[in-house]
Amino acid sequence: MTSNLANYLFSTETLYRNVVSESPKVAETKPVIEQKVIVQESVPASVPPKEVSKPVIPTFKFRNQVLILIDTISDSEKALLVKILGAIGLTIDQVDLVELSKVQTLDYQSFLSQNVTKKFVSFGVGLGKINWNILLNIYQPKNISGVDFLLSDELRVLDTNLDLKKTLWGALKAMFGN
Numbered sequence: 001m002t003s004n005l006a007n008y009l010f011s012t013e014t015l016y017r018n019v020v021s022e023s024p025k026v027a028e029t030k031p032v033i034e035q036k037v038i039v040q041e042s043v044p045a046s047v048p049p050k051e052v053s054k055p056v057i058p059t060f061k062f063r064n065q066v067l068i069l070i071d072t073i074s075d076s077e078k079a080l081l082v083k084i085l086g087a088i089g090l091t092i093d094q095v096d097l098v099e100l101s102k103v104q105t106l107d108y109q110s111f112l113s114q115n116v117t118k119k120f121v122s123f124g125v126g127l128g129k130i131n132w133n134i135l136l137n138i139y140q141p142k143n144i145s146g147v148d149f150l151l152s153d154e155l156r157v158l159d160t161n162l163d164l165k166k167t168l169w170g171a172l173k174a175m176f177g178n
Contacts, residue, residue, distance in 0.1 A: 065116065076156075120147055
């Protein structure tokens with residue numbers, strides 16, 4: 001309500017006092033801007049933060065299209081492996097034989113980036129043991145990123161079990177197309 005309307009309606013009565021109309025007008029003032037003085041202090045030379053680097057995982061150089069992963073291998077197990085490889089038309093020199101007890105681990109990114117291996121056979125070593133997030137069913141070849149993976153029992157177990165050898169042979173035929 002404006003002061004004129006209030007005066008007209010309530011001219012004979014005093015209902016309230018119109019403070020706005022009776023107060024003197026205040027001149028508008030511009031805001032005062034404070035000037036700040038920048039003081040430069042000498043800062044002692046700080047030691048640069050030490051960079052935290054990831055632990056270096058030794059990179060295995062893959063040379064062949066077939067990779068055999070085992071934990072350890074004895075002479076009798078190596079003889080069995082030579083027979084298995086011969087059955088699929090390969091020699092021990094035509095495969096990368098990785099003993100996990102000597103290498104500790106394999107870097108999956110390095111494995112993929114080298115793009116050399118096309119067939120990967122693990123004898124008794126689950127890929128979780130080398131921190132690869134690949135789930136394999138035993139004696140069932142599985143293709144992941146262009147690489148055929150196969151998980152088998154350990155060579156020492158295969159050496160004494162004819163049924164497991166036959167199962168492995170079936171999986172190898174499916175994987176290598178023999």
